[in-house]
Amino acid sequence: MTTAMTETTKIRLADFSFRYGKNEVLRQISGQFFENRLTAIVGPSGSGKSTLLSVCNRLWTELPEAKVAGKAEIQLGGEWRDLCDRRAPSQQLRRKVGMVFQTPNPLPMSIFRNVAFPLKLAGIRDREEIAQRVEDSLHRTLLWDEVKKRLDSDARLLSGGQQQRLCIARSLVLEPEVLLLDEPTSALDRTAAAGIEELLIGLKKDCTLVMVSHYLEQVERLADGVFEMSGGILRRLDSTYSR
Amino acid sequence: MDDFRFDILLLTHRDLLAGAWISVKITSLSFVVALIVGGVVGTARSRSPFWRKALGPYVEFMRGTPLLIQLFFLYYGLPTVGINLDSLTAAYLGLGLNSGAYISEIFRGALSGVAKGQEEAAFSLGLTEIQTLIHVLLPQALRTAMPPLVNGFSAMLKDSSLISVLAITELTRIGQLVYTRTFRAFEIYLAVAIIYFVLTYSFTLLSRRLEYRFGTSARLAL
Ligand SMILES: Nc1ncnc2c1ncn2[C@@H]1O[C@H](COP(=O)(O)OP(=O)(O)O)[C@@H](O)[C@H]1O
Ligand SMILES: [Mg+2]
Numbered sequence: 001m002t003t004a005m006t007e008t009t010k011i012r013l014a015d016f017s018f019r020y021g022k023n024e025v026l027r028q029i030s031g032q033f034f035e036n037r038l039t040a041i042v043g044p045s046g047s048g049k050s051t052l053l054s055v056c057n058r059l060w061t062e063l064p065e066a067k068v069a070g071k072a073e074i075q076l077g078g079e080w081r082d083l084c085d086r087r088a089p090s091q092q093l094r095r096k097v098g099m100v101f102q103t104p105n106p107l108p109m110s111i112f113r114n115v116a117f118p119l120k121l122a123g124i125r126d127r128e129e130i131a132q133r134v135e136d137s138l139h140r141t142l143l144w145d146e147v148k149k150r151l152d153s154d155a156r157l158l159s160g161g162q163q164q165r166l167c168i169a170r171s172l173v174l175e176p177e178v179l180l181l182d183e184p185t186s187a188l189d190r191t192a193a194a195g196i197e198e199l200l201i202g203l204k205k206d207c208t209l210v211m212v213s214h215y216l217e218q219v220e221r222l223a224d225g226v227f228e229m230s231g232g233i234l235r236r237l238d239s240t241y242s243r
Numbered sequence: 244m245d246d247f248r249f250d251i252l253l254l255t256h257r258d259l260l261a262g263a264w265i266s267v268k269i270t271s272l273s274f275v276v277a278l279i280v281g282g283v284v285g286t287a288r289s290r291s292p293f294w295r296k297a298l299g300p301y302v303e304f305m306r307g308t309p310l311l312i313q314l315f316f317l318y319y320g321l322p323t324v325g326i327n328l329d330s331l332t333a334a335y336l337g338l339g340l341n342s343g344a345y346i347s348e349i350f351r352g353a354l355s356g357v358a359k360g361q362e363e364a365a366f367s368l369g370l371t372e373i374q375t376l377i378h379v380l381l382p383q384a385l386r387t388a389m390p391p392l393v394n395g396f397s398a399m400l401k402d403s404s405l406i407s408v409l410a411i412t413e414l415t416r417i418g419q420l421v422y423t424r425t426f427r428a429f430e431i432y433l434a435v436a437i438i439y440f441v442l443t444y445s446f447t448l449l450s451r452r453l454e455y456r457f458g459t460s461a462r463l464a465l
Contacts, residue, residue, distance in 0.1 A: 057367055059363070059366055059367060062366055062372075064292070090366075090369075091369040091370070091371055092369065093369075094366070094367055094368065094369040095368070095369040098367070099363075099367035101360060101363060101364070101367075103360055105358070105360035105361060105363065105364040107361065107364065107365075107379060108382070108383055117368070117378075118368040118369065121368070121369070121370055121374060121378070122369065167364070170368065171367075171368070174368070174369070
């Protein structure tokens with residue numbers, strides 16, 4: 001584990017509650033996620049881990065029946081933003097808070113276009129810049145050498161592990177400050193999972209990482225801090241989180 | 244029993260084929276109307292509970308009443324409230340709105356078949372709902388919708404026979420006119436039926452081919 005002088009809070013929750021209709025999923029939880037750290041969230045399925053991630057990039061605002069209460073904020077570019085305001089625009093924020101899902105979800109287009117796509121929609125037109133940033137992202141996710149000769153082939157033809165790294169590359173191309181990972185290796189075999197883990201360790205220097213995981217050994221290898229979610233309550237598991 | 248006089252067709256086939264061409268043209272334009280109406284209605288209903296409820300009556304009403312009555316209403320009924328449509332406009336609207344209701348259900352089904360992860364991926368990359376629809380969801384839905392849409396075209400081609408009641412000289416109407424000239428009902432209506440069949444069946448075959456092709460790539464997506 002890394003030793004640091006100071007911790008910078010990136011995301012903070014205080015007495016935060018979350019409901020889907022009448023079903024209260026998060027009950028007055030509090031906690032903080034720090035910059036350049038990987039924070040793991042463990043806990044039984046259905047306990048609200050994915051819901052917590054969906055708060056951090058405001059994905060919850062897409063669900064009409066979702067209701068929040070309490071405080072949840074994220075610090076982006078040095079400024080604190082409210083995560084609880086349903087009506088605030090989310091597009092800008094989501095470009096800075098990437099998300100990787102349990103099942104790799106490449107879009108039905110070529111490998112290159114998958115990574116270039118978010119850049120184009122963010123309004124970047126310069127083809128050379130796009131090509132360069134796509135290549136950089138694929139390098140960072142250790143995928144470049146495997147795909148450089150087949151950038152035009154359908155992304156869905158890649159293996160599961162490659163697809164997941166492609167999805168991470170797609171998030172990284174927007175240079176996010178935060179990366180949310182929802183059981184990113186659970187659909188993958190051991191070798192592919194090891195590849196993703198190596199990649200995540202390398203990302204700590206640029207990003208705040210929040211990862212839901214079922215694998216305790218994985219959490220031990222990667223996490224700087226651990227929370228357990230259970231019955232809608234978030235509890236810090238490690239006492240040594242901010243040493 | 245009379246002799247068959249299929250030689251009649253040698254004299255009339257030009258008229259019949261011209262009528263078939265008009266049927267295809269009118270159906271094509273009406274189908275564009277149906278695609279726009281069905282695409283918008285189906286998408287709106289699949290995205291929002293409000294629109295699902297609000298547009299439900301349109302879909303049910305169009306599917307639950309005879310097209311012939313809808314055409315009569317547009318052409319003969321609307322002038323009572325001061326809306327005068329010429330017969331072609333009534334045909335485009337009648338066929339388009341009627342088939343639009345069916346097509347909206349095709350779109351709704353196809354959209355609900357797109358993997359949930361695609362929408363999440365798009366939103367989490369900072370796409371707006373409209374961008375998500377245009378760039379991610381609709382292109383994928385269109386692939387699944389393609390075979391039933393082509394079938395819908397073929398069904399509309401058959402239904403277009405009804406617009407003969409609006410005195411539009413398409414295939415059915417020309418068949419009737421040729422019949423009154425020749426009094427050879429058997430030969431003429433058989434020929435008309437065969438022309439309809441050849442047209443609709445080619446589109447049915449096309450639909451099957453598309454189903455096969457898009458079916459393959461749909462499996463790839465899993
Ligand atoms: N979109 C949704 N609508 C309604 N209820 C949901 C939705 N998503 C999740 N839930 C419910 O919220 C609870 C927590 O789900 P989730 O956050 O996915 O748990 P976890 O990721 O820990 O398995 C579950 O009871 C689930 O049924
Ligand atoms: Mg989950």
